Amino acid sequence: MKTPVTVTVTGAAGNISYSLLFRIAAGDMLGADQPVILKLLEITPCLEKLKGVVMELDDCAFPLVQEIVATDDPAVAFKDADWCMLVGSVPRKAGMERKDLLGINGKVFVGQGKAIAENAKPDCKVFVVGNPCNTNCLIALHNATGLPKENFFAMTLLDEYRAKSQLAAKAGVPVAEVTNMTIWGNHSSTQYPDFTHARIGGKPATEVITDSEWLKGEFIKTVQQRGAAIIAARGASSAASAANAALMTVKNLVTPTPEGDWFSVSSYSDGSKYGLPEGIICSMPTRTNADGSHSIVEGLELDAFSQEKIAASCKELLEERADVLGC
Ligand code: NAD
Ligand code: LMR
Numbered sequence: 001m002k003t004p005v006t007v008t009v010t011g012a013a014g015n016i017s018y019s020l021l022f023r024i025a026a027g028d029m030l031g032a033d034q035p036v037i038l039k040l041l042e043i044t045p046c047l048e049k050l051k052g053v054v055m056e057l058d059d060c061a062f063p064l065v066q067e068i069v070a071t072d073d074p075a076v077a078f079k080d081a082d083w084c085m086l087v088g089s090v091p092r093k094a095g096m097e098r099k100d101l102l103g104i105n106g107k108v109f110v111g112q113g114k115a116i117a118e119n120a121k122p123d124c125k126v127f128v129v130g131n132p133c134n135t136n137c138l139i140a141l142h143n144a145t146g147l148p149k150e151n152f153f154a155m156t157l158l159d160e161y162r163a164k165s166q167l168a169a170k171a172g173v174p175v176a177e178v179t180n181m182t183i184w185g186n187h188s189s190t191q192y193p194d195f196t197h198a199r200i201g202g203k204p205a206t207e208v209i210t211d212s213e214w215l216k217g218e219f220i221k222t223v224q225q226r227g228a229a230i231i232a233a234r235g236a237s238s239a240a241s242a243a244n245a246a247l248m249t250v251k252n253l254v255t256p257t258p259e260g261d262w263f264s265v266s267s268y269s270d271g272s273k274y275g276l277p278e279g280i281i282c283s284m285p286t287r288t289n290a291d292g293s294h295s296i297v298e299g300l301e302l303d304a305f306s307q308e309k310i311a312a313s314c315k316e317l318l319e320e321r322a323d324v325l326g327c
Helices: 015-026 044-060 098-119 133-143 157-171 212-224 226-234 240-254 304-324
Strands: 005-010 036-041 065-071 083-086 125-128 152-154 182-184 192-194 263-268 281-288 294-296
Touching (some): 005 015, 015 044, 036 044, 125 240, 133 152, 133 263, 152 281, 157 182, 157 192, 157 240, 192 212
Parallel strands (some): 005 083, 083 125
Antiparallel strands (some): 182 192, 182 281
16 A cells, blocks of 8 residues: 555635545545545634534545544644645635735735644645735745745646636537647736647647637636636635646646646746746646656747736736735
8 A cells, every 4th residue: 555645735624625625535636546644724713614524524435535634733734744735715706806815815825834844744745726826825935944946836727727628619629639728927817828839639729710819819818817707607716626626736746747738837937937037936837757846848939929928927926926025
């Protein structure tokens, strides 16, 4: 039997976790033969609700689950963690941008970054879902003294899936035919879903969808505004699709990426790729290598339109960083 992997999930009694935890426990994230220890963090007033979630997890009798720890103490929750999935934070309401949450949520990631550095495994991976996820991830990174910068990630795979689904619908093909989709920049309304490198059925998306006005206009806008559209329709932010993307991001990060393709995840920009600024958590095309390391896909040509869109999103990330400096 494999050694169990310890997965810490914060916000464990929340909406996303209510989908996420059961799929992690079923083996959908780390594999059907990988035992897991689940460490679940909540704020004290939500411990009773978390108790109910743990009862339901118990009642699934998942064979891979070795132990479940439910706590309101970050030191206990992050103890020996291999994966720290930081979901816990307040979602936005209709009419807000995700960055409007920085004042409320940002401070959570100060304490959690410190608790991770002090308690989790030194080679643990930190993956932030709670919004605004890119800058929250940067806050956690700055506070997790001693942990490698390259082990910090924030979620933009949901945006990639949204983009793939829009392209597939427009082209009238199954979504699995859409590959090489990059989200550049911030998980926000400035993100750039890059249709110029996307492929449909192995061909450039721009050859299959020749309506460039749609690609440059409605397509980008729909992806950028999808989170807000879901809040407007559901009265609550995306949860099941967010849980799916969170799970699939970790799966992508632990599984060698199929030849020729890549996936979107936000990670630390060291300033050496595509002229992106140094010191932000920026979404980029990423591959997982056979040895488990991660590389940014290099050599993609960015036309003037793409460069302008990416620059606008990076500018926003720099502004968010400036807002939290000193946090
Ligand atoms: P939710 O309100 O249903 O659940 C959040 C949970 O976090 C609550 O149970 C709350 O008690 C808990 N929490 C708050 N502060 C905490 C702390 N300091 N420690 C531990 N737990 C804490 O919200 P949700 O729908 O699950 O969404 C969670 C976050 O994920 C939101 O910020 C939302 O905007 C974000 N989100 C991000 C993406 C993405 O693509 N990156 C997608 C969807 C949602
Ligand atoms: C999403 O993209 O669905 C989430 O970030 C929630 C939101 O606030 O839009």
